[in-house]
Amino acid sequence: MKIGIVCYPTFGGSGIVATELGIALADHGHEVHFITYNQPVRLDFFSHHLHYHEVLMEEYPLFQYQPYELALSSKMVEIVEKYQLEVLHVHYAIPHAYAAYMAKQMLKEKGINIKVVTTLHGTDITLVGSYPNYKTAVEFSINNSDVVTAVSKSLKQDTLRLFDITKEIEVVYNFIDVDKYEETKQGKCQREALATPKERIVTHISNFRPVKRIQDVIQIFYRIQKEVPAKLLMVGDGPDRLMAENLVAQLGITDKVLFLGNSHEIKKILCYSDLFLLPSETESFGLAALEAMAAGTAIISTNTGGLPEVNLQCETGFLSDLGDIEDMAENTIIILNDDEILETYKKNAIEHSKKFTLDSVLPKYKKIYGIEFDK
Ligand code: GMT
Numbered sequence: 001m002k003i004g005i006v007c008y009p010t011f012g013g014s015g016i017v018a019t020e021l022g023i024a025l026a027d028h029g030h031e032v033h034f035i036t037y038n039q040p041v042r043l044d045f046f047s048h049h050l051h052y053h054e055v056l057m058e059e060y061p062l063f064q065y066q067p068y069e070l071a072l073s074s075k076m077v078e079i080v081e082k083y084q085l086e087v088l089h090v091h092y093a094i095p096h097a098y099a100a101y102m103a104k105q106m107l108k109e110k111g112i113n114i115k116v117v118t119t120l121h122g123t124d125i126t127l128v129g130s131y132p133n134y135k136t137a138v139e140f141s142i143n144n145s146d147v148v149t150a151v152s153k154s155l156k157q158d159t160l161r162l163f164d165i166t167k168e169i170e171v172v173y174n175f176i177d178v179d180k181y182e183e184t185k186q187g188k189c190q191r192e193a194l195a196t197p198k199e200r201i202v203t204h205i206s207n208f209r210p211v212k213r214i215q216d217v218i219q220i221f222y223r224i225q226k227e228v229p230a231k232l233l234m235v236g237d238g239p240d241r242l243m244a245e246n247l248v249a250q251l252g253i254t255d256k257v258l259f260l261g262n263s264h265e266i267k268k269i270l271c272y273s274d275l276f277l278l279p280s281e282t283e284s285f286g287l288a289a290l291e292a293m294a295a296g297t298a299i300i301s302t303n304t305g306g307l308p309e310v311n312l313q314c315e316t317g318f319l320s321d322l323g324d325i326e327d328m329a330e331n332t333i334i335i336l337n338d339d340e341i342l343e344t345y346k347k348n349a350i351e352h353s354k355k356f357t358l359d360s361v362l363p364k365y366k367k368i369y370g371i372e373f374d375k
Contacts, residue, residue, distance in 0.1 A: 001371050002031045002083055007091040009040040011236065011262050012207055013287040014121035017174050018091040019043050021365060024358055026050040033083055035075055053079050069099045076103035080114050087369045089117040093124040094134060097141035117368055118145035120155055122284030130162045139163045147368050152306030155284040174287045175361040178354060181267060181294040189271040200230040200336045203273040205288045208238030216279040216325050218247045223329035225256050228336045232257045235269055270295035274342060275335060279328055286310050294353040298345035300332050316349040
């Protein structure tokens with residue numbers, strides 16, 4: 001089948017899911033066309049099954065804001081026609097579902113019927129999507145997609161609560177390619193480059209936006225390092241990075257916290273890690289936590305959104321109320337202070353991550369697209 005995938009090409013979870021899905025479909029012989037404003041970060045190669053089309057914008061002095069939806073929908077029409085695509089799968093409703101609806105209407109005029117699949121990822125619903133200034137258009141474009149999916153049960157419930165939805169929403173969980181984590185585990189993990197043998201390694205990975213509560217990550221770690229020898233790896237970049245660096249300096253723990261920036265070596269970093277911190281305000285799923293679990297890392301998170309569907313209380317880690325940094329610090333110390341507990345949680349994390357495999361999710365998307373048999 002010929003499939004168009006529209007996503008944010010950055011380090012955010014929705015772009016990662018979209019890219020990994022596209023790569024897997026191409027591996028199964030389908031022709032996949034990414035339509036985005038930059039090459040997706042995890043798309044590091046092309047093949048005759050895998051293509052990338054850049055959405056180009058025009059500068060004009062009259063525009064205070066450039067009309068991205070216009071350029072995107074025009075590009076979708078062009079690529080659907082040129083390559084005879086059969087499905088457009090858009091990840092993150094804003095503005096992709098809206099642009100896809102416009103593209104579908106334009107194509108209809110040309111006698112082409114394209115199926116539009118919209119996958120809701122999180123903040124497109126729980127934060128930005130429900131802003132009064134966007135809500136009408138987001139609701140309209142969800143209701144006018146041919147198929148709508150959400151990445152967790154919790155996100156489906158949030159969508160039904162926040163919008164007037166007339167469309168069925170199917171839950172298709174985020175996924176990981178378990179084999180890729182096995183390969184990393186077998187490779188040499190140069191942990192000693194970052195910490196002494198006695199130190200535990202605690203990791204946080206995100207795009208450092210306010211919703212991730214980076215200040216809580218630092219405050220939790222501040223309490224941990226008083227009780228357990230440990231290092232904190234802060235991976236990613238975003239608006240709250242400077243605030244976090246200042247807080248680390250204020251608390252006098254600069255020698256114990258490493259800011260690594262955005263990284264293409266996530267699996268390697270996770271293979272050094274003992275525990276992953278995710279104290280988010282809201283998290284529709286928590287792909288970063290799932291990736292950490294697959295790499296054998298215990299999880300300390302809040303109990304918001306879809307996180308309880310991923311992190312299991314007293315099994316793969318602990319979940320606390322939003323902002324309860326004392327509880328999250330205490331739970332972390334319990335895990336890190338005891339080799340046996342840590343090993344048990346790590347093993348459980350690996351086992352539970354296997355419930356979210358590419359192999360279980362791919363057939364669901366194929367069915368949604370209408371793929372009956374692979375070539
Ligand atoms: O907020 C982010 O971290 C990025 C965002 C995105 O859409 O790029 O992530 C959302 O989608 C991910 C993939 O489905 C989910 O795993 C994240 O939980 C979700 N983020 C939030 O809900 C805050």
